[in-house]
Amino acid sequence: MINTQPINLAQAQATIEPPAPPVELTEVQKEGKSLFNTNCASCHKLYKKAVGPALAGVADKYEREWLYKWIKNSAALIASGNAQAVAVYNEYGQANMNAFPQLSNEDIDKILEYTSVPKS
């Protein structure tokens, strides 16, 4: 038998693709967001290139130790001849990123927790 019931589109779509619930940030992610807004947001957005590249997912792109060094002082890392740092610097037009020697590894972990929040 062919089903002649009219299809409820909204319902059909809901079955295929349930709307993502708004992402609730954890305490750590909230602290990371606040550090990001204070220190990084002048040059970085999460999903769009600004002065610097979009930072969503950047924690998966590089080793954590490299990220600590880069964020604390990217110029020093570039000057040391670190191949990955030189490549990033050249890829993004040799703009200069501020140094953040005042950020602890823990602060940076929090920022990276925030940049790893899935897009809602």
Ligand code: HEC
């Ligand atoms: C003054 C502008 C500026 C600020 C402030 C800034 N950045 Fe950057 N950032 C850049 C630029 C420009 C690049 C591209 C590399 C380059 O040109 O040195 C970059 C690159 C990066 C990269 C490498 C991204 C990739 O995909 O390769 C990371 C990670 C990063 N920044 C993290 C941060 C974090 C975290 C903060 C805040 C604590 C921050 N940046 C603050 C300008 C900035």
